[in-house]
Amino acid sequence: MEYPEFPNSEEYTPIQEILQGKAKDSVRIRGWIYRTRSSGKLAFVVVRDSTGIIQCTVSREKVEETDFANARKALIESSILLEGEPVKDDRAPGGWEIRASKFEVFHFAETFPITKDQSDEHLLNNRHLWLRSRNMVAALKIRSTVFKAFRDYWTELDFTEIQSPSFTTSACEGGSTLFNVSIDDENEKSGQKFYAHLSQSWQLYAEATMFGLENIFTLAPSFRAEKSRTRRHLTEFWHAEVESAWLHNHQMMNLEEGMIMHIISSVLSKNRAELEFLGRDISVLENIKAPFDKMKYEEVLDKLNSMGFDLVWGDDFGYKEEKALTQDLKTPLYITNFPKEKGFYHRPDPSDPKSLVCHDLLAPEGYGEIIGGGERVWSPDELVERIREEGLDPESYGWYLDIRKFGSVPHSGFGLGIDRTVSWLCGSDHIKHVIPFPRTMRRTTP
Numbered sequence: 001m002e003y004p005e006f007p008n009s010e011e012y013t014p015i016q017e018i019l020q021g022k023a024k025d026s027v028r029i030r031g032w033i034y035r036t037r038s039s040g041k042l043a044f045v046v047v048r049d050s051t052g053i054i055q056c057t058v059s060r061e062k063v064e065e066t067d068f069a070n071a072r073k074a075l076i077e078s079s080i081l082l083e084g085e086p087v088k089d090d091r092a093p094g095g096w097e098i099r100a101s102k103f104e105v106f107h108f109a110e111t112f113p114i115t116k117d118q119s120d121e122h123l124l125n126n127r128h129l130w131l132r133s134r135n136m137v138a139a140l141k142i143r144s145t146v147f148k149a150f151r152d153y154w155t156e157l158d159f160t161e162i163q164s165p166s167f168t169t170s171a172c173e174g175g176s177t178l179f180n181v182s183i184d185d186e187n188e189k190s191g192q193k194f195y196a197h198l199s200q201s202w203q204l205y206a207e208a209t210m211f212g213l214e215n216i217f218t219l220a221p222s223f224r225a226e227k228s229r230t231r232r233h234l235t236e237f238w239h240a241e242v243e244s245a246w247l248h249n250h251q252m253m254n255l256e257e258g259m260i261m262h263i264i265s266s267v268l269s270k271n272r273a274e275l276e277f278l279g280r281d282i283s284v285l286e287n288i289k290a291p292f293d294k295m296k297y298e299e300v301l302d303k304l305n306s307m308g309f310d311l312v313w314g315d316d317f318g319y320k321e322e323k324a325l326t327q328d329l330k331t332p333l334y335i336t337n338f339p340k341e342k343g344f345y346h347r348p349d350p351s352d353p354k355s356l357v358c359h360d361l362l363a364p365e366g367y368g369e370i371i372g373g374g375e376r377v378w379s380p381d382e383l384v385e386r387i388r389e390e391g392l393d394p395e396s397y398g399w400y401l402d403i404r405k406f407g408s409v410p411h412s413g414f415g416l417g418i419d420r421t422v423s424w425l426c427g428s429d430h431i432k433h434v435i436p437f438p439r440t441m442r443r444t445t446p
């Protein structure tokens with residue numbers, strides 16, 4: 001396919017091209033005022049667009065009088081159009097500046113409510129404006145690369161992208177994090193309400209869809225009412241999930257490893273500038289090599305206890321445990337064979353039935369879990385037994401049990417938290433810094 005030319009690409013030059021020395025003698029740029037100061041006859045206006053920032057000097061002697069007056073008057077975030085000559089100047093940020101011959105203010109901004117050193121809370125309240133910050137722009141570019149890399153990797157392996165519903169009545173990750181939704185039916189005179197949950201994972205739907213397509217993936221939000229406030233939990237997060245028929249846990253783990261390596265190399269080749277801007281130590285990412293180390297849950301218990309924890313079989317690993325385990329690691333770490341209680345749909349390990357044929361993948365440098373996955377119980381009888389064992393009611397899993405009755409097969413899958421992955425790759429100290437509008441128990445605005 002021939003792609004059309006992007007509109008106006010001839011007329012306006014992206015700032016990055018000028019900084020790379022690719023521009024002609026005279027350029028036009030458009031963007032927003034990032035910083036500004038002026039003396040008697042010179043205005044220094046730093047302009048930003050989506051690609052970078054550049055210093056522009058507007059001299060009273062070189063532009064029309066109104067242009068100069070406007071350049072002095074315009075506050076930060078005013079939108080502007082500018083024409084001038086790019087000049088190499090080591091004193092300017094990025095090594096280039098533009099000497100303006102024309103300076104047009106498209107829209108004069110009011111006083112911008114965000115200045116330096118604002119509290120996190122203020123930045124969250126003004127998220128609709130903070131999205132213009134260079135930090136957010138850098139993180140969101142990296143995020144976009146991660147989405148594309150995930151899609152490309154599985155599409156290349158011939159997996160089909162599908163969608164599952166967000167309204168559901170089946171829980172798969174435990175009732176404590178379910179969001180309930182009530183729906184008024186206006187046609188119902190009795191004022192009857194219908195109840196649903198918001199999806200925690202596509203898991204059960206994936207298993208149904210898999211029987212037709214065999215190898216599938218999705219990219220969608222999942223919803224969990226996370227009561228504990230941590231730096232890695234959102235109530236609405238982006239979940240990249242995969243399910244595959246005839247595939248065993250260890251095979252899925254190998255494919256996942258390839259996926260993580262592909263995501264890392266995509267970010268390294270596309271987002272070096274953004275990683276640098278965020279202060280990320282790039283060599284750490286460059287040195288990640290497959291295969292990743294693997295430990296059984298039981299071994300991890302012993303290791304943690306030797307580090308001073310007091311854990312017994314069945315305990316969950318939270319942030320503290322995973323941080324201790326991964327903060328000195330250079331590469332991601334797989335943990336396998338979690339205790340049976342972790343989930344009713346994972347298959348118990350025939351060689352060690354108190355544990356499951358499943359895995360988590362933990363990111364290094366203290367980040368911890370980014371993937372949870374495993375092989376599913378495929379026998380219908382065993383599934384009913386597992387549901388009962390976990391104190392759940394098989395009746396409420398009607399259609400899910402149905403799909404096992406017609407030619408069941410071994411199958412495996414996983415869920416990758418996109419936001420957590422981006423947070424790790426960016427070296428961010430909180431997941432909220434890498435999603436445009438973070439949602440937590442206490443924040444649904446802006």
Ligand code: ATP
Pocket residue numbers: 173224226232233234235236237239369370371372373415416417418419420
């Ligand atoms: P945790 O124990 O850290 O809460 P989990 O075991 O509940 O994670 P899974 O159910 O295995 O997570 O979900 C798969 C992946 O989805 C996780 O590895 C993680 O990357 C991501 N994830 C889960 N819950 C959240 C959340 N609340 N916010 C952001 N990402 C999440």
Ligand code: MN
Pocket residue numbers: none
């Ligand atoms: Mn959780």
